[in-house]
Amino acid sequence: MRMKQLAGVALAALMVVGTGPATAQFGSLRDLGRLGARAAAPRVLTGSQPISTSLSDAVWGDPTKDGWTPPMPRRALTGLQRTPNGGFVLQPGYYEFHDQSYCLHAGTHGPGGGEGYLYAPPRGSAQDAVMTVVRNSVRHPEIDQHGIQTLLWAIVARARFEDLSTEHKAIAAQLLSPRQLATLNRSALDMLSSGPVANNLPSPLREVAQAEASLRSAFASGASYGELERLAVLGGRVGRGPGSLDIPGGRWSQHPDGYWIRYLPSSYTNTVVDIWVPPGSAGVGREYDPATHIAVPGDTNRQRLIQSGRPYQY
Template structure:
Protein backbone atom coordinates (compact mmCIF):
# COMPACT_ATOMS: atom_id res chain seq x y z
CA UNK A 1 0.00 0.00 0.00
CA UNK A 2 1.36 3.41 -0.92
CA UNK A 3 1.53 5.90 1.99
CA UNK A 4 1.59 9.63 1.51
CA UNK A 5 4.55 10.28 3.85
CA UNK A 6 6.85 7.69 2.27
CA UNK A 7 6.11 8.88 -1.26
CA UNK A 8 6.50 12.52 -0.29
CA UNK A 9 10.02 11.92 1.09
CA UNK A 10 11.07 10.49 -2.28
CA UNK A 11 9.43 13.34 -4.17
CA UNK A 12 11.18 16.08 -2.19
CA UNK A 13 14.59 14.93 -3.41
CA UNK A 14 13.51 15.34 -7.03
CA UNK A 15 11.97 18.75 -6.33
CA UNK A 16 15.13 20.08 -4.68
CA UNK A 17 17.23 18.87 -7.59
CA UNK A 18 15.28 21.16 -9.91
CA UNK A 19 16.06 24.32 -7.92
CA UNK A 20 19.59 24.70 -9.34
CA UNK A 21 18.34 24.08 -12.89
CA UNK A 22 15.79 26.88 -12.47
CA UNK A 23 18.57 29.34 -11.58
CA UNK A 24 20.49 28.43 -14.74
CA UNK A 25 17.35 28.84 -16.85
CA UNK A 26 16.63 32.27 -15.34
CA UNK A 27 20.15 33.39 -16.25
CA UNK A 28 19.70 32.25 -19.86
CA UNK A 29 16.40 34.10 -20.16
CA UNK A 30 17.91 37.27 -18.74
CA UNK A 31 20.82 37.08 -21.20
CA UNK A 32 18.45 36.83 -24.17
CA UNK A 33 16.33 39.69 -22.83
CA UNK A 34 19.40 41.90 -22.53
CA UNK A 35 20.50 41.18 -26.11
CA UNK A 36 17.00 41.90 -27.37
CA UNK A 37 16.78 45.24 -25.56
CA UNK A 38 20.04 46.31 -27.17
CA UNK A 39 18.84 45.22 -30.60
CA UNK A 40 15.62 47.21 -30.34
CA UNK A 41 17.45 50.31 -29.18
CA UNK A 42 19.80 50.15 -32.17
CA UNK A 43 17.02 49.59 -34.69
CA UNK A 44 14.23 51.87 -33.50
CA UNK A 45 15.94 54.47 -31.37
CA UNK A 46 13.54 53.60 -28.57
CA UNK A 47 10.31 54.00 -30.53
CA UNK A 48 9.34 50.42 -29.75
CA UNK A 49 9.39 49.09 -26.21
CA UNK A 50 10.95 45.66 -26.08
CA UNK A 51 9.10 45.04 -22.83
CA UNK A 52 5.87 45.43 -24.78
CA UNK A 53 6.98 42.72 -27.21
CA UNK A 54 8.69 40.11 -25.06
CA UNK A 55 9.11 41.41 -21.54
CA UNK A 56 7.16 41.44 -18.31
CA UNK A 57 4.00 42.74 -19.97
CA UNK A 58 3.59 39.56 -21.99
CA UNK A 59 0.07 38.21 -21.31
CA UNK A 60 1.21 34.78 -20.10
CA UNK A 61 4.70 34.59 -18.61
CA UNK A 62 4.70 30.97 -17.36
CA UNK A 63 8.00 29.34 -18.33
CA UNK A 64 10.29 26.48 -17.34
CA UNK A 65 11.65 28.14 -14.15
CA UNK A 66 8.03 28.23 -12.90
CA UNK A 67 7.75 24.43 -13.24
CA UNK A 68 9.21 23.61 -9.83
CA UNK A 69 7.27 20.45 -8.98
CA UNK A 70 8.93 17.77 -11.13
CA UNK A 71 9.55 14.44 -9.38
CA UNK A 72 12.58 12.95 -11.14
CA UNK A 73 12.71 10.05 -8.67
CA UNK A 74 9.37 8.67 -9.97
CA UNK A 75 10.45 8.31 -13.60
CA UNK A 76 9.16 5.02 -15.05
CA UNK A 77 6.77 4.67 -12.10
CA UNK A 78 3.20 3.42 -12.69
CA UNK A 79 0.70 3.33 -9.81
CA UNK A 80 -0.49 -0.13 -8.77
CA UNK A 81 -4.13 0.91 -8.69
CA UNK A 82 -6.34 0.12 -11.67
CA UNK A 83 -6.59 3.14 -13.96
CA UNK A 84 -10.04 4.74 -14.13
CA UNK A 85 -11.59 7.48 -16.24
CA UNK A 86 -11.48 10.89 -14.63
CA UNK A 87 -15.00 11.42 -15.98
CA UNK A 88 -16.21 9.12 -13.17
CA UNK A 89 -15.32 11.79 -10.61
CA UNK A 90 -17.71 14.49 -9.44
CA UNK A 91 -17.46 17.66 -11.57
CA UNK A 92 -17.12 21.20 -10.23
CA UNK A 93 -18.58 24.49 -11.53
CA UNK A 94 -15.11 25.31 -12.89
CA UNK A 95 -15.22 22.26 -15.13
CA UNK A 96 -12.82 20.49 -12.80
CA UNK A 97 -12.94 17.24 -10.82
CA UNK A 98 -13.25 16.40 -7.12
CA UNK A 99 -10.33 14.09 -6.39
CA UNK A 100 -10.57 10.72 -4.64
CA UNK A 101 -7.85 8.15 -3.92
CA UNK A 102 -6.80 6.26 -7.05
CA UNK A 103 -5.23 6.48 -10.48
CA UNK A 104 -7.17 8.47 -13.09
CA UNK A 105 -6.83 9.44 -16.74
CA UNK A 106 -8.48 11.99 -19.03
CA UNK A 107 -7.79 12.53 -22.73
CA UNK A 108 -8.60 16.24 -22.89
CA UNK A 109 -8.49 19.17 -25.23
CA UNK A 110 -5.35 21.24 -24.71
CA UNK A 111 -4.36 24.59 -26.13
CA UNK A 112 -1.17 26.30 -27.31
CA UNK A 113 -0.08 29.27 -25.22
CA UNK A 114 3.18 30.10 -26.98
CA UNK A 115 3.16 30.97 -30.66
CA UNK A 116 6.30 30.59 -32.74
CA UNK A 117 7.33 27.30 -31.13
CA UNK A 118 7.00 23.63 -32.04
CA UNK A 119 4.30 21.24 -30.92
CA UNK A 120 4.97 18.14 -28.79
CA UNK A 121 7.24 15.39 -30.06
CA UNK A 122 10.65 13.82 -29.90
CA UNK A 123 10.12 12.22 -26.50
CA UNK A 124 10.20 15.55 -24.67
CA UNK A 125 8.41 15.59 -21.33
CA UNK A 126 6.22 18.20 -19.65
CA UNK A 127 6.01 19.53 -16.09
CA UNK A 128 3.26 21.28 -14.14
CA UNK A 129 3.29 25.06 -13.73
CA UNK A 130 0.44 27.46 -12.95
CA UNK A 131 -0.71 30.24 -15.30
CA UNK A 132 1.11 33.51 -14.61
CA UNK A 133 0.96 36.91 -16.25
CA UNK A 134 -1.38 39.88 -16.72
CA UNK A 135 -3.88 37.80 -18.75
CA UNK A 136 -3.95 34.72 -16.52
CA UNK A 137 -7.48 35.50 -15.30
CA UNK A 138 -8.86 35.85 -18.85
CA UNK A 139 -7.11 32.71 -20.09
CA UNK A 140 -8.38 30.59 -17.19
CA UNK A 141 -11.88 32.03 -17.60
CA UNK A 142 -11.99 31.03 -21.28
CA UNK A 143 -10.85 27.48 -20.52
CA UNK A 144 -13.22 27.06 -17.57
CA UNK A 145 -16.27 28.50 -19.31
CA UNK A 146 -15.62 26.42 -22.43
CA UNK A 147 -16.68 23.29 -20.51
CA UNK A 148 -20.23 24.63 -20.27
CA UNK A 149 -20.26 25.64 -23.94
CA UNK A 150 -19.70 22.41 -25.90
CA UNK A 151 -21.22 24.15 -28.94
CA UNK A 152 -18.10 26.33 -29.22
CA UNK A 153 -15.46 24.58 -31.31
CA UNK A 154 -11.96 23.93 -30.06
CA UNK A 155 -10.56 25.98 -32.95
CA UNK A 156 -12.61 29.04 -31.89
CA UNK A 157 -11.32 28.70 -28.33
CA UNK A 158 -7.75 28.37 -29.56
CA UNK A 159 -8.23 31.45 -31.75
CA UNK A 160 -9.23 33.52 -28.71
CA UNK A 161 -6.22 32.27 -26.75
CA UNK A 162 -3.90 33.15 -29.63
CA UNK A 163 -5.52 36.60 -29.79
CA UNK A 164 -4.65 37.08 -26.12
CA UNK A 165 -1.03 35.91 -26.27
CA UNK A 166 -0.45 37.91 -29.49
CA UNK A 167 -2.07 40.99 -27.88
CA UNK A 168 -4.45 41.44 -30.80
CA UNK A 169 -7.26 43.99 -30.58
CA UNK A 170 -10.48 42.16 -29.81
CA UNK A 171 -12.42 44.92 -31.55
CA UNK A 172 -10.70 43.81 -34.79
CA UNK A 173 -11.80 40.16 -34.51
CA UNK A 174 -14.40 38.70 -36.85
CA UNK A 175 -18.06 38.95 -35.76
CA UNK A 176 -18.00 35.20 -35.06
CA UNK A 177 -15.04 35.43 -32.73
CA UNK A 178 -16.39 38.56 -31.05
CA UNK A 179 -19.56 36.60 -30.29
CA UNK A 180 -17.55 33.69 -28.89
CA UNK A 181 -15.47 36.05 -26.77
CA UNK A 182 -18.59 37.66 -25.32
CA UNK A 183 -19.87 34.23 -24.24
CA UNK A 184 -16.64 33.21 -22.53
CA UNK A 185 -15.36 36.50 -21.07
CA UNK A 186 -16.86 39.31 -19.03
CA UNK A 187 -17.15 42.86 -20.43
CA UNK A 188 -14.49 43.94 -17.90
CA UNK A 189 -12.07 41.31 -19.15
CA UNK A 190 -12.69 42.26 -22.79
CA UNK A 191 -12.05 45.92 -22.02
CA UNK A 192 -8.83 45.06 -20.18
CA UNK A 193 -7.56 42.89 -23.05
CA UNK A 194 -8.31 45.59 -25.60
CA UNK A 195 -6.50 48.17 -23.48
CA UNK A 196 -3.32 46.08 -23.42
CA UNK A 197 -3.41 45.18 -27.14
CA UNK A 198 -0.65 46.21 -29.52
CA UNK A 199 -1.07 48.17 -32.71
CA UNK A 200 0.10 46.53 -35.91
CA UNK A 201 3.81 47.21 -36.45
CA UNK A 202 4.73 48.51 -39.94
CA UNK A 203 6.42 45.89 -42.08
CA UNK A 204 9.67 47.81 -42.63
CA UNK A 205 10.06 48.53 -38.91
CA UNK A 206 9.33 44.92 -37.96
CA UNK A 207 11.69 43.66 -40.66
CA UNK A 208 14.56 45.79 -39.36
CA UNK A 209 13.90 44.58 -35.84
CA UNK A 210 13.76 40.92 -36.84
CA UNK A 211 17.18 41.14 -38.49
CA UNK A 212 18.79 41.81 -35.11
CA UNK A 213 16.76 39.72 -32.69
CA UNK A 214 18.22 36.38 -31.47
CA UNK A 215 16.74 33.37 -33.28
CA UNK A 216 14.52 31.75 -30.62
CA UNK A 217 13.03 35.10 -29.57
CA UNK A 218 12.68 36.22 -33.17
CA UNK A 219 10.43 33.25 -33.97
CA UNK A 220 8.03 34.12 -31.14
CA UNK A 221 7.91 37.86 -31.86
CA UNK A 222 7.42 37.23 -35.56
CA UNK A 223 4.66 34.65 -34.99
CA UNK A 224 2.77 37.00 -32.68
CA UNK A 225 3.01 39.80 -35.25
CA UNK A 226 1.70 37.46 -37.96
CA UNK A 227 -1.18 36.43 -35.71
CA UNK A 228 -2.13 40.06 -35.07
CA UNK A 229 -2.23 40.69 -38.82
CA UNK A 230 -4.25 37.54 -39.53
CA UNK A 231 -6.72 38.14 -36.70
CA UNK A 232 -7.46 41.56 -38.17
CA UNK A 233 -8.13 39.98 -41.59
CA UNK A 234 -11.74 38.76 -41.86
CA UNK A 235 -10.78 36.37 -44.68
CA UNK A 236 -8.05 34.56 -42.72
CA UNK A 237 -8.72 30.89 -41.94
CA UNK A 238 -7.87 28.87 -38.84
CA UNK A 239 -5.32 26.90 -40.86
CA UNK A 240 -3.48 30.16 -41.60
CA UNK A 241 -3.47 31.06 -37.90
CA UNK A 242 -2.18 27.60 -37.04
CA UNK A 243 0.57 27.82 -39.65
CA UNK A 244 1.75 31.10 -38.11
CA UNK A 245 1.60 29.88 -34.51
CA UNK A 246 2.80 26.26 -34.72
CA UNK A 247 6.23 25.65 -36.21
CA UNK A 248 6.95 22.47 -38.15
CA UNK A 249 10.14 20.68 -39.16
CA UNK A 250 13.29 19.97 -37.18
CA UNK A 251 13.58 21.43 -33.70
CA UNK A 252 16.63 21.84 -31.51
CA UNK A 253 16.88 22.67 -27.83
CA UNK A 254 15.74 26.13 -26.85
CA UNK A 255 17.67 28.38 -24.42
CA UNK A 256 17.58 27.14 -20.84
CA UNK A 257 16.13 23.75 -21.77
CA UNK A 258 16.22 20.86 -19.34
CA UNK A 259 16.27 17.14 -20.09
CA UNK A 260 12.77 15.98 -19.16
CA UNK A 261 11.70 12.50 -20.34
CA UNK A 262 8.16 11.87 -21.51
CA UNK A 263 5.84 10.86 -18.69
CA UNK A 264 7.59 12.67 -15.85
CA UNK A 265 5.38 13.15 -12.80
CA UNK A 266 4.84 16.47 -11.06
CA UNK A 267 3.75 16.78 -7.43
CA UNK A 268 1.00 19.39 -7.33
CA UNK A 269 1.04 21.67 -4.23
CA UNK A 270 -2.37 20.24 -3.28
CA UNK A 271 -0.79 16.81 -2.82
CA UNK A 272 -1.63 14.82 -5.97
CA UNK A 273 0.68 13.60 -8.71
CA UNK A 274 0.07 14.52 -12.34
CA UNK A 275 1.72 13.91 -15.68
CA UNK A 276 0.99 15.06 -19.22
CA UNK A 277 1.28 12.93 -22.37
CA UNK A 278 0.42 15.19 -25.33
CA UNK A 279 -0.29 13.75 -28.77
CA UNK A 280 -0.26 17.23 -30.33
CA UNK A 281 -0.90 20.71 -29.06
CA UNK A 282 -4.64 20.05 -29.45
CA UNK A 283 -4.92 17.04 -27.13
CA UNK A 284 -3.20 15.63 -24.09
CA UNK A 285 -3.62 12.50 -21.99
CA UNK A 286 -3.55 13.66 -18.36
CA UNK A 287 -2.93 11.10 -15.61
CA UNK A 288 -3.47 11.83 -11.92
CA UNK A 289 -2.49 9.67 -8.98
CA UNK A 290 -3.95 10.35 -5.53
CA UNK A 291 -2.27 8.07 -2.95
CA UNK A 292 -4.17 6.80 0.07
CA UNK A 293 -3.93 9.39 2.84
CA UNK A 294 -3.01 12.21 0.45
CA UNK A 295 -4.17 15.71 1.46
CA UNK A 296 -5.51 16.00 -2.12
CA UNK A 297 -8.55 13.83 -1.33
CA UNK A 298 -11.64 16.00 -1.72
CA UNK A 299 -9.77 18.82 -3.43
CA UNK A 300 -10.39 20.05 -6.96
CA UNK A 301 -8.31 19.29 -10.02
CA UNK A 302 -8.98 22.42 -12.10
CA UNK A 303 -7.40 21.86 -15.54
CA UNK A 304 -7.49 25.60 -16.33
CA UNK A 305 -4.86 26.14 -13.62
CA UNK A 306 -2.47 23.66 -15.27
CA UNK A 307 0.04 24.60 -17.94
CA UNK A 308 2.12 21.67 -19.15
CA UNK A 309 5.56 23.22 -19.60
CA UNK A 310 8.03 21.37 -21.86
CA UNK A 311 11.58 20.66 -20.80
CA UNK A 312 12.57 21.85 -24.29
CA UNK A 313 11.78 25.57 -24.36
CA UNK A 314 11.51 25.44 -28.16
CA UNK A 315 8.20 23.59 -27.74
CA UNK A 316 4.79 24.97 -26.80
CA UNK A 317 3.28 25.49 -23.38
CA UNK A 318 -0.05 23.65 -23.25
CA UNK A 319 -2.92 24.72 -21.00
CA UNK A 320 -5.26 21.88 -20.13
CA UNK A 321 -9.06 21.83 -20.13
CA UNK A 322 -11.91 19.81 -18.69
CA UNK A 323 -13.31 19.12 -22.18
CA UNK A 324 -12.73 15.53 -23.38
CA UNK A 325 -11.00 15.25 -26.74
CA UNK A 326 -13.02 13.59 -29.49
CA UNK A 327 -14.98 10.59 -28.20
CA UNK A 328 -12.79 10.04 -25.16
Protein backbone atom coordinates in the same frame (compact mmCIF):
# COMPACT_ATOMS: atom_id res chain seq x y z
CA MET B 1 -31.79 34.56 -33.52
CA ARG B 2 -29.26 33.43 -30.91
CA MET B 3 -26.34 34.47 -33.17
CA LYS B 4 -27.89 37.92 -33.55
CA GLN B 5 -28.17 38.22 -29.78
CA LEU B 6 -24.56 37.13 -29.32
CA ALA B 7 -23.44 39.55 -32.00
CA GLY B 8 -25.26 42.30 -30.13
CA VAL B 9 -23.40 41.43 -26.94
CA ALA B 10 -20.15 41.42 -28.89
CA LEU B 11 -20.95 44.83 -30.38
CA ALA B 12 -21.61 46.24 -26.92
CA ALA B 13 -18.29 44.86 -25.73
CA LEU B 14 -16.61 46.33 -28.81
CA MET B 15 -17.92 49.76 -27.85
CA VAL B 16 -16.35 49.32 -24.41
CA VAL B 17 -13.05 48.32 -26.00
CA GLY B 18 -13.09 51.30 -28.31
CA THR B 19 -13.15 53.73 -25.41
CA GLY B 20 -9.92 52.46 -23.88
CA PRO B 21 -6.37 53.57 -24.70
CA ALA B 22 -4.70 51.32 -27.24
CA THR B 23 -1.42 51.16 -25.36
CA ALA B 24 -2.60 51.01 -21.75
CA GLN B 25 -0.97 47.66 -21.04
CA PHE B 26 2.44 48.14 -22.59
CA GLY B 27 3.17 51.85 -22.65
CA SER B 28 3.23 54.26 -25.56
CA LEU B 29 5.16 54.27 -28.80
CA ARG B 30 6.81 57.45 -27.57
CA ASP B 31 8.10 55.55 -24.53
CA LEU B 32 9.60 52.87 -26.79
CA GLY B 33 11.25 55.46 -28.96
CA ARG B 34 12.71 57.28 -25.99
CA LEU B 35 14.05 54.07 -24.43
CA GLY B 36 15.70 52.86 -27.64
CA ALA B 37 15.90 49.34 -28.99
CA ARG B 38 18.17 47.88 -26.34
CA ALA B 39 16.11 49.07 -23.37
CA ALA B 40 12.69 48.81 -24.99
CA ALA B 41 12.72 45.09 -25.67
CA PRO B 42 13.26 44.03 -22.02
CA ARG B 43 10.67 46.56 -20.82
CA VAL B 44 8.01 45.30 -23.18
CA LEU B 45 8.80 41.59 -23.03
CA THR B 46 9.45 41.26 -19.29
CA GLY B 47 6.42 40.92 -17.04
CA SER B 48 3.89 42.11 -19.63
CA GLN B 49 3.46 38.99 -21.74
CA PRO B 50 -0.15 37.79 -21.79
CA ILE B 51 1.09 34.35 -20.73
CA SER B 52 4.66 34.31 -19.45
CA THR B 53 4.75 30.81 -17.91
CA SER B 54 8.09 29.22 -18.77
CA LEU B 55 10.32 26.30 -17.86
CA SER B 56 11.66 28.26 -14.88
CA ASP B 57 8.14 28.17 -13.38
CA ALA B 58 7.93 24.36 -13.64
CA VAL B 59 9.64 23.50 -10.36
CA TRP B 60 7.51 20.53 -9.28
CA GLY B 61 8.98 17.75 -11.46
CA ASP B 62 9.67 14.54 -9.53
CA PRO B 63 12.50 12.51 -11.13
CA THR B 64 12.24 9.90 -8.35
CA LYS B 65 9.10 8.59 -10.07
CA ASP B 66 10.48 8.29 -13.60
CA GLY B 67 9.20 5.03 -15.09
CA TRP B 68 6.88 4.45 -12.12
CA THR B 69 3.24 3.38 -12.38
CA PRO B 70 0.79 3.69 -9.46
CA PRO B 71 0.02 0.26 -7.91
CA MET B 72 -3.68 0.14 -8.78
CA PRO B 73 -5.97 0.06 -11.83
CA ARG B 74 -6.37 3.34 -13.72
CA ARG B 75 -9.86 4.82 -13.70
CA ALA B 76 -11.58 7.54 -15.72
CA LEU B 77 -11.32 10.97 -14.11
CA THR B 78 -14.80 11.73 -15.44
CA GLY B 79 -16.22 9.40 -12.76
CA LEU B 80 -15.41 12.00 -10.10
CA GLN B 81 -17.62 14.89 -8.97
CA ARG B 82 -17.32 17.97 -11.18
CA THR B 83 -16.78 21.51 -9.87
CA PRO B 84 -18.21 24.85 -11.09
CA ASN B 85 -14.80 25.57 -12.67
CA GLY B 86 -15.11 22.50 -14.89
CA GLY B 87 -12.66 20.64 -12.67
CA PHE B 88 -12.85 17.48 -10.57
CA VAL B 89 -12.96 16.75 -6.82
CA LEU B 90 -10.07 14.35 -6.28
CA GLN B 91 -10.39 11.07 -4.40
CA PRO B 92 -7.75 8.42 -3.67
CA GLY B 93 -6.72 6.55 -6.79
CA TYR B 94 -5.07 6.56 -10.19
CA TYR B 95 -6.99 8.47 -12.87
CA GLU B 96 -6.78 9.29 -16.57
CA PHE B 97 -8.43 12.01 -18.63
CA HIS B 98 -7.96 12.63 -22.36
CA ASP B 99 -8.63 16.34 -22.64
CA GLN B 100 -8.73 19.15 -25.14
CA SER B 101 -5.52 21.12 -24.69
CA TYR B 102 -4.60 24.47 -26.19
CA CYS B 103 -1.46 26.13 -27.52
CA LEU B 104 -0.33 29.22 -25.60
CA HIS B 105 3.01 29.85 -27.31
CA ALA B 106 2.71 31.02 -30.91
CA GLY B 107 5.71 30.61 -33.17
CA THR B 108 6.97 27.39 -31.59
CA HIS B 109 6.74 23.70 -32.47
CA GLY B 110 4.13 21.22 -31.29
CA PRO B 111 4.82 18.18 -29.11
CA GLY B 112 7.12 15.49 -30.45
CA GLY B 113 10.21 13.41 -29.91
CA GLY B 114 9.25 11.94 -26.53
CA GLU B 115 9.66 15.29 -24.80
CA GLY B 116 8.60 15.42 -21.15
CA TYR B 117 6.18 18.04 -19.80
CA LEU B 118 6.01 19.53 -16.31
CA TYR B 119 3.31 21.27 -14.32
CA ALA B 120 3.39 25.05 -14.00
CA PRO B 121 0.62 27.55 -13.16
CA PRO B 122 -0.57 30.25 -15.57
CA ARG B 123 1.32 33.52 -15.17
CA GLY B 124 1.15 36.75 -17.14
CA SER B 125 -0.95 39.84 -17.66
CA ALA B 126 -3.76 37.87 -19.35
CA GLN B 127 -3.77 34.83 -17.07
CA ASP B 128 -7.22 35.70 -15.72
CA ALA B 129 -8.75 35.97 -19.21
CA VAL B 130 -7.09 32.76 -20.43
CA MET B 131 -8.25 30.74 -17.41
CA THR B 132 -11.76 32.20 -17.73
CA VAL B 133 -11.98 31.13 -21.39
CA VAL B 134 -10.86 27.59 -20.57
CA ARG B 135 -13.15 27.25 -17.53
CA ASN B 136 -16.23 28.67 -19.22
CA SER B 137 -15.68 26.53 -22.31
CA VAL B 138 -16.73 23.47 -20.28
CA ARG B 139 -20.23 24.96 -19.93
CA HIS B 140 -20.39 25.56 -23.68
CA PRO B 141 -19.79 22.20 -25.40
CA GLU B 142 -21.49 23.63 -28.50
CA ILE B 143 -18.44 25.86 -29.12
CA ASP B 144 -15.97 24.07 -31.36
CA GLN B 145 -12.42 23.54 -30.08
CA HIS B 146 -11.08 25.56 -33.01
CA GLY B 147 -13.14 28.55 -31.91
CA ILE B 148 -11.70 28.41 -28.40
CA GLN B 149 -8.14 27.99 -29.69
CA THR B 150 -8.62 30.95 -32.03
CA LEU B 151 -9.73 33.14 -29.12
CA LEU B 152 -6.73 32.04 -27.03
CA TRP B 153 -4.36 32.81 -29.92
CA ALA B 154 -5.97 36.25 -30.19
CA ILE B 155 -5.28 36.84 -26.49
CA VAL B 156 -1.66 35.66 -26.47
CA ALA B 157 -0.93 37.54 -29.72
CA ARG B 158 -2.52 40.72 -28.29
CA ALA B 159 -4.92 40.99 -31.23
CA ARG B 160 -7.59 43.68 -31.15
CA PHE B 161 -11.07 42.52 -30.33
CA GLU B 162 -12.30 44.61 -33.27
CA ASP B 163 -10.24 42.43 -35.64
CA LEU B 164 -11.99 39.19 -34.70
CA SER B 165 -14.66 37.77 -36.98
CA THR B 166 -18.31 38.14 -36.01
CA GLU B 167 -18.32 34.47 -35.02
CA HIS B 168 -15.32 34.83 -32.73
CA LYS B 169 -16.60 38.07 -31.21
CA ALA B 170 -19.73 36.11 -30.28
CA ILE B 171 -17.59 33.33 -28.76
CA ALA B 172 -15.57 35.89 -26.80
CA ALA B 173 -18.78 37.49 -25.53
CA GLN B 174 -19.94 34.09 -24.22
CA LEU B 175 -16.68 33.19 -22.49
CA LEU B 176 -15.32 36.52 -21.21
CA SER B 177 -16.69 39.36 -19.10
CA PRO B 178 -17.06 42.89 -20.56
CA ARG B 179 -14.09 43.97 -18.45
CA GLN B 180 -11.94 41.21 -19.89
CA LEU B 181 -13.11 41.98 -23.42
CA ALA B 182 -11.99 45.56 -22.92
CA THR B 183 -8.40 44.40 -22.43
CA LEU B 184 -8.22 42.74 -25.86
CA ASN B 185 -6.53 45.65 -27.61
CA ARG B 186 -3.33 45.95 -29.57
CA SER B 187 -0.35 47.82 -28.16
CA ALA B 188 3.10 48.88 -29.24
CA LEU B 189 4.10 45.23 -29.73
CA ASP B 190 4.00 45.58 -33.52
CA MET B 191 7.32 47.42 -33.13
CA LEU B 192 8.90 44.13 -32.09
CA SER B 193 8.17 42.40 -35.40
CA SER B 194 10.57 44.52 -37.46
CA GLY B 195 12.94 47.46 -37.24
CA PRO B 196 15.63 48.33 -34.68
CA VAL B 197 13.85 46.82 -31.68
CA ALA B 198 13.38 43.45 -33.40
CA ASN B 199 16.93 43.48 -34.70
CA ASN B 200 18.26 43.61 -31.13
CA LEU B 201 16.14 40.74 -29.82
CA PRO B 202 17.63 37.28 -29.30
CA SER B 203 16.57 34.94 -32.10
CA PRO B 204 13.95 32.90 -30.15
CA LEU B 205 12.24 36.06 -28.84
CA ARG B 206 12.34 37.65 -32.29
CA GLU B 207 10.69 34.60 -33.86
CA VAL B 208 7.89 34.56 -31.27
CA ALA B 209 7.37 38.33 -31.61
CA GLN B 210 7.17 38.02 -35.39
CA ALA B 211 4.74 35.10 -35.13
CA GLU B 212 2.49 37.13 -32.83
CA ALA B 213 2.64 40.11 -35.20
CA SER B 214 1.75 37.82 -38.11
CA LEU B 215 -1.20 36.46 -36.13
CA ARG B 216 -2.45 39.99 -35.43
CA SER B 217 -2.26 40.76 -39.15
CA ALA B 218 -4.02 37.48 -39.97
CA PHE B 219 -6.86 38.26 -37.58
CA ALA B 220 -7.26 41.68 -39.19
CA SER B 221 -7.46 40.10 -42.66
CA GLY B 222 -10.02 37.46 -41.65
CA ALA B 223 -7.69 34.47 -42.00
CA SER B 224 -9.02 30.93 -41.71
CA TYR B 225 -8.19 28.60 -38.83
CA GLY B 226 -5.73 26.71 -41.03
CA GLU B 227 -3.88 29.93 -41.85
CA LEU B 228 -3.74 30.90 -38.16
CA GLU B 229 -2.49 27.44 -37.25
CA ARG B 230 0.34 27.60 -39.79
CA LEU B 231 1.54 30.83 -38.18
CA ALA B 232 1.18 29.68 -34.57
CA VAL B 233 2.34 26.05 -34.83
CA LEU B 234 5.63 25.61 -36.64
CA GLY B 235 6.32 22.50 -38.70
CA GLY B 236 9.50 20.83 -39.86
CA ARG B 237 12.57 19.85 -37.91
CA VAL B 238 13.37 21.62 -34.66
CA GLY B 239 16.57 21.91 -32.64
CA ARG B 240 16.73 22.25 -28.88
CA GLY B 241 15.83 25.69 -27.62
CA PRO B 242 18.05 27.78 -25.31
CA GLY B 243 17.78 26.81 -21.66
CA SER B 244 16.15 23.44 -22.44
CA LEU B 245 16.31 20.62 -19.91
CA ASP B 246 16.41 16.86 -20.52
CA ILE B 247 12.96 15.88 -19.23
CA PRO B 248 11.98 12.30 -20.11
CA GLY B 249 8.50 11.69 -21.46
CA GLY B 250 5.96 10.83 -18.77
CA ARG B 251 7.74 12.56 -15.88
CA TRP B 252 5.41 13.15 -12.92
CA SER B 253 5.05 16.52 -11.23
CA GLN B 254 4.18 16.68 -7.54
CA HIS B 255 1.45 19.29 -7.41
CA PRO B 256 1.60 21.61 -4.38
CA ASP B 257 -1.95 20.50 -3.47
CA GLY B 258 -0.66 17.04 -2.61
CA TYR B 259 -1.16 14.84 -5.68
CA TRP B 260 0.98 13.77 -8.66
CA ILE B 261 0.21 14.60 -12.29
CA ARG B 262 1.79 13.92 -15.68
CA TYR B 263 0.99 15.07 -19.22
CA LEU B 264 1.24 12.93 -22.36
CA PRO B 265 0.32 15.16 -25.32
CA SER B 266 -0.49 13.62 -28.69
CA SER B 267 -0.52 17.05 -30.33
CA TYR B 268 -1.18 20.59 -29.17
CA THR B 269 -4.92 19.84 -29.44
CA ASN B 270 -5.12 16.89 -27.04
CA THR B 271 -3.32 15.56 -24.00
CA VAL B 272 -3.70 12.47 -21.85
CA VAL B 273 -3.50 13.54 -18.20
CA ASP B 274 -2.68 10.98 -15.49
CA ILE B 275 -3.30 11.83 -11.82
CA TRP B 276 -2.21 9.85 -8.77
CA VAL B 277 -3.84 10.67 -5.42
CA PRO B 278 -2.33 8.55 -2.63
CA PRO B 279 -4.75 7.46 0.08
CA GLY B 280 -4.57 9.78 3.09
CA SER B 281 -2.67 12.45 1.13
CA ALA B 282 -3.39 16.18 1.16
CA GLY B 283 -4.71 15.82 -2.40
CA VAL B 284 -7.84 13.96 -1.28
CA GLY B 285 -10.83 16.29 -1.59
CA ARG B 286 -8.86 18.97 -3.47
CA GLU B 287 -9.95 20.31 -6.83
CA TYR B 288 -8.11 19.49 -10.02
CA ASP B 289 -8.85 22.62 -12.08
CA PRO B 290 -7.35 22.00 -15.54
CA ALA B 291 -7.41 25.72 -16.38
CA THR B 292 -4.71 26.26 -13.74
CA HIS B 293 -2.41 23.69 -15.37
CA ILE B 294 0.04 24.55 -18.11
CA ALA B 295 2.10 21.61 -19.34
CA VAL B 296 5.57 23.06 -19.96
CA PRO B 297 7.99 21.12 -22.21
CA GLY B 298 11.61 20.54 -21.35
CA ASP B 299 12.46 21.80 -24.86
CA THR B 300 11.89 25.55 -24.94
CA ASN B 301 11.33 25.41 -28.72
CA ARG B 302 8.08 23.50 -28.14
CA GLN B 303 4.67 24.75 -27.08
CA ARG B 304 3.31 25.11 -23.59
CA LEU B 305 -0.18 23.61 -23.40
CA ILE B 306 -2.99 24.70 -21.11
CA GLN B 307 -5.31 21.87 -20.13
CA SER B 308 -9.11 21.92 -20.06
CA GLY B 309 -12.01 20.06 -18.51
CA ARG B 310 -13.43 19.24 -21.95
CA PRO B 311 -12.91 15.65 -23.16
CA TYR B 312 -11.13 15.33 -26.47
CA GLN B 313 -13.43 14.48 -29.35
CA TYR B 314 -11.91 11.87 -31.67
